[in-house]
Amino acid sequence: MLQPRRYRLPAGLLAGCCLLVVAGCQTGQDIHPQATLPQLxxxxPGQSIAGQASATAATASLPTLAAGDWWRRYGDPQLERxxxxxAEQAPDIALAEARIRRAQAAVDTIGAADAVQFGVSASAALEHFPDHYSYSSQYAGKSGSEGLLMADARYRFDFWGKRQAANASAQARQQAALAQAADxxxxxxxxxVESYLQLDSVHKLRALAEAALNQRQQTIALLASRVRAGLATELDMVAARDALTQTRGELANIDAELPRRRHQIAALLGQGPAFGDTLAAPALLQLADPLPPSILPASLLARRQDVQAQRAMVEAAQQDIAxxxxxxxxxxxIAAFAGLRAFDLxxxxxxxxxxxxxxxxxxxxxxxxxxxRGQLKQRSADYDAAVAAYHHTVMTALQQVADGxxxxxxxxxRDELAQQTMRDWRVAATLQQQRAHSGMAGALAVNAAxxxxxxxxxxxxxxxxxxGLAQLGLVRALGGAWRPASATSTNPAVAAATATAAAQSLPTSQR
Incomplete structure (x- = not known):
């Protein structure tokens, strides 16, 4: 009796197939990123930042202001509104929020792969079954129908951590989007706030310019009397009129600057010029000088959202390599199916x-x-680029803090010197007024003072x-989280605000 001949796969061929599988799994072990993540x-930190160590230590008992509400220290209700x-009006914020939603959707999409995938399919067809195919003689060469109603399920195991790494990468990108939105x-x-500070300055400059205009008009009136009395010449009048014209020109420039500043604020808020026209004059408190919460780069940069965003992108690139x-x-x-299938409906x-x-x-x-291999090389290069961008962001952040x-x-x-000069001139003006009351000085001398x-x-x-703008620049460099140099703010606005009030209260002619 003849025995059926059994064919066995040659051992060499079997070993070759195994080697191919192993080679397919091992190719790529020689590809690695080149960059090294910097250690903060x-x-x-440099002398500029380290020089703040004593001031930072002296204010250790004061709370660090959160990045979300630092601007409340100005005490201006209009600015707070x-x-x-x-968040509801600015286009830039809306764009950042859209990026966050997109990143969250990516996390949800990748996370869905961890669940079992279910599906249902159904079909019905009238067809002619060919002779030369896998159909039995019962159907071959005949016409008939075919139907199917099937449910199937599939689950992919994650033995190599591929989905876990993809999910970690998506979550890191979501964190980067959140940090970018905060930044x-x-x-x-x-x-x-910068435009608001400049609007406040323009309002106060206008008050000073109006006071100067009144003084120059009174000077011209006094000179006119002296010219009629033969005590002054027309040359003195020409010089006084020229100074008056310049002051009026300054007022015209200021009047043009005020609406421009208001419109700039409205544009930043995503509003039209009409919204800016409704803004009243600011009523700001003077900030205490901001201090870095720490001079250690790791702690200092932890509050910079742009640094955190780049760090998250490095983590995402690392997971992409995995x-x-x-x-x-x-x-x-592993796949499973169950249902109904028949050649006859x-x-x-x-x-x-x-x-x-x-x-x-x-x-x-x-x-x-x-x-x-090309994909792995690309991901490794992306990681190197992310590390380089992170390093650049860190160095730029430290530079901005030091420069701030x-x-x-x-x-x-310079502010203290200007304040001292202003105090000196206030004393001189008071003395000149006293001299005028004693008959030792004239009205022109009082007006000049x-x-x-x-x-x-x-x-x-x-x-x-x-x-104030330098303070704001340092607040921006510190990521919005800073420690005030003193427990309270000065009232009101800036020292120049009291100077304006004093200027308006001074006598404008000889009493």
Missing amino acids: DAIQ LLGAL AGLLLQTAI VARAAFYPDID GQLMRPGSVAAGVGPALSLPLFDGGAR VVALRGARQ QLALLGSQRRALEAATRT
């Missing part, structure tokens, strides 16, 4: 038409022309504005 603790409505919000807040490496290993699924709903099955499935492309500290220090020194005082008040206001 190893970065030297503007920034409170920022965009801070930049927009500081831009609005996804690309997992692609070298086979995908293993009339037999579809009968018990004999029940079909069911379950089993594993393995997928591994052995030869892909280097596509997976230096700029504020210089602005504060008061004009000089107004000039010093204007310089003090400009210096105070530069100090």
Whole structure:
């Protein structure tokens, strides 16, 4: 009796197949990113930041202001209303929120792959069954019908951590989107506050210019009397009229600057010029100088949302590398189906038409022309680029903090000098007024002293504005989280605001 011959797969061929599978899984181990993530603790902060150590330690008992409400320290109800409505009106904030929703959707999409996938399919067809195919003689060469009603399920195992890495990458990108939105919000807040500070300065400059205009008009009136008395010449009148014309020109420029500043604020809020026209004059308190909460780069930069966003992008790029490496290993699924299938639609709903099955499935492309290696190289290069961008952001952030500290220090020194000059001129104006009461000085001398005082008040206001803008720049550099140099703010506005009130209260002619 003849025995059926059994064919066995040659051992060499079997070993070769195993080697191919192993080679397919191992190719790519020689590809690695080149960049090294910088360690923040190893970065030297520099003398400008380190020089704040004693001031920072002296204010350790004071709370660090949160990045979300630092602007409340200005104590201006109108400013609080503007920034409170920022999230609802500003286009930049709306764009950032759209990016957050997109990142969240990516997380949900990738997370869905961890669940069992279910599906249902149904079909019905009239067809002619060919002779030369897999149909039995009962159907071959005949016409008939075919029906199917099937439910199927599939689950892909994550033995190599591919989906876990993809999910971690999506979550890191979501964190980056949140940080970018917070950073965009801070930049927009500081831009609005900057325009608001300048609007406040323009209002006060106008009050000083009006006071100077009144003084110059009185000077012309006094000179006219002296010309008629033969005590002055027309040359003196020409010089006085020229100064009056210049002051009127300054007022015209200021009147044009006021609506421009209002419209700028409205545009930042996503509003039209009509909204800006409704803004009243600011009523700001003077901020205490901001101090860094810490001089350690790791703690200092932890509050910078742009740094946190770039760090999250580095983490996302690192997880993308893990996804690309997992692609070298086979995908293993388990699939199951159950339902009804029949060649005759009339037999579809009968018990004999029940079909069911379950089993594993393995997928591994052995030869892909280097596509997976190219993908891994691309992901490694993306990681190097993310690390470089993170390093650049860290260095830029430290530079901005150091520059902000230096700029504020210089602005504060100029502010103090301008305040001292203003105080000196106030004393001189008072003395000149006393001399006029004693008959030792004339009205022109009093007016000249008061004009000089107004000039010093204007310089003090400009210096105070530069100090306020320097404070704001340091707040922006610190990520909106800072510690005030003193427990309370000064009241009111800036020292130049009291100078304006004093200028308006001074006598404008000889009493």
